[in-house]
Amino acid sequence: KSLYLIQIADITGVYGVSFLVAALNGLLFDLLVNRESKWRTTASVLYAVLLAVVLFYGSGRLAEGEDGREFKVSVIQGNISQDKKWDARFQKEVIDTYKRLTLKAMPEGPDMIVWPETALPFIFGYNEDLTEETLSFQKGLETYLLFGSILLNSTEPGGSSFTNSAVLLSPQGDVASVYDKMHLVPYGEYVPFRNLIPFVRRLTAGIGDFIPGEEYLVMKTPFAKIGNLICYEIIFPGLVRSFVEKGANVLVTITNDAWFGRTSAPYQHFAIAVFRAIENRVPVIRSANTGISGFIDTRGRISKTSDIFVEAVLTEKVAVGTSRSIYTEYGDIFAYLCIAGAMLIIIRNIAYSRPFLETSSSKNF
Known part of the structure; x- marks a missing residue:
């Protein structure tokens, strides 16, 4: 709804948008409460100029077209409830749901199909029968399939551990790439300080204690x-x-937001992805178990979305990102400059306050 205002995120990151909000609140405080401030007029003019520049920049960015190579993607939203997801009695039902919805997408001719986080209700590669069934199904599709699955990692000292992973299968049914989640959820996927507090290991005994990935792996395909x-x-x-x-040059986010229920959280989680698309000028493809699934272009425009807690099949043409943004190149330099500026102001105020304190102290004596 505020795409003109947030296009500056490709320069400043999301902190530039936060700066605009904080600056407006400071200005309103001066205008309505701190009326003795001598900077009220100057601050108002500066903010108006800043806002005009931001809106002008935003309108220019939004007017630009998508010039990247296009490919077609289908996202699958299985809408599997949490009580069925890991219940062995519903294993076949879950697998059949994803097969059915995938076949529904095939007449669109997608170059890639995306299933959500931990879409497979088994450990891929460990359960040989179900793994082979998935690979056989994939070979019949003759397209790329990206899905989430728990994988068994047997390289950890002291026993096997698990990873929350994304697996990309080629049209031939081969494993083309595997990415292991790097930023795990505390107390959901691992327990902090579990070696120092042994009894908390029981908190993850049912699902295993996940280990984080170590590589920012980029999955390569002929189209993206x-x-x-x-x-x-x-x-x-x-x-x-x-x-x-x-x-x-494309971001895919797979998730299971069923935990949130019918709250504002699924909508907030999706909205955050808009900023990531703008910051880096790459499109975002989102597949969520219970929603919201959808597509976001490099300008943050949302082309298609699903509702929450329904089955959905969405297909869309996606244009890859073609340019590297200032934010991608330099990161949060704007935030660091703001921190440096704030520190300088604090030091300046302390320095200017000393003569006043010394004068006041001498008068008291």
Whole structure:
């Protein structure tokens, strides 16, 4: 709704938008409460000029067309409830749901199909029968399939551990790329300080204690270089930027927001992805188990979305990002400059207050 205002995020990151909001609140305080401030008029003029520049920049950015190569993507929203997701009695039902919805998308001729986070109700690669069933199904599609799955990692000292991963299958049914989630959810996917407090291990005994990935892996296909974010990784600007910095020209985020229920959280989670698209000038493809799934272009425009807690199949043409933004190149330099400026103001105020304090003290004596 405020696309003109937030286009500056490709320069300043999301902190530039926060700066505008904070500056407006400071100005309103001076105008309505701190009426003795001698800077009221100057501040009002400066903010008006700043706002005009931001809106002018935003309108120019939005007027630009998408010039990247297009490819077609279908996202699948299975709408699997939490009580069924890991219940072995519903395993076949869950798998059949994703197969059915995927086949529904095939007449559109997608170059890639995306399933949500932990879409498979089994450990891919460990359960041989169900893994082979998934690969056989994939070979019949003759297109790329990207899905979320728990994987078994047997390289950890002291036993096996699990990763929350995204797996990309080629049209031939081969595993083309695997990305392991790097930023795990505390107390959901791992327990902090579990070695110091042994009894808390029981908190994750049912699902295993996940280990984080270590690589910003970019998945390469003939039509795009994909940076894959799992669940709430999309909310971290620096993490997302690292994928684009390493060559990703499309972002795919897979998630399971069923935990949130019918609250504002699924909508907020989706809205955050808009900023990541603008900051790095790359499109975002989102597949969520219970919604919201959809597509966001490099200007933050939302082309298609699903409702929450319904099955959905969405297909859209996506144009890859073609240019590297200032934010991608330099990161949160604007935020660092703001911190430096604030420190200088504090030091200046302390320095100017000393003569006043010394004068007041001498008068008291």
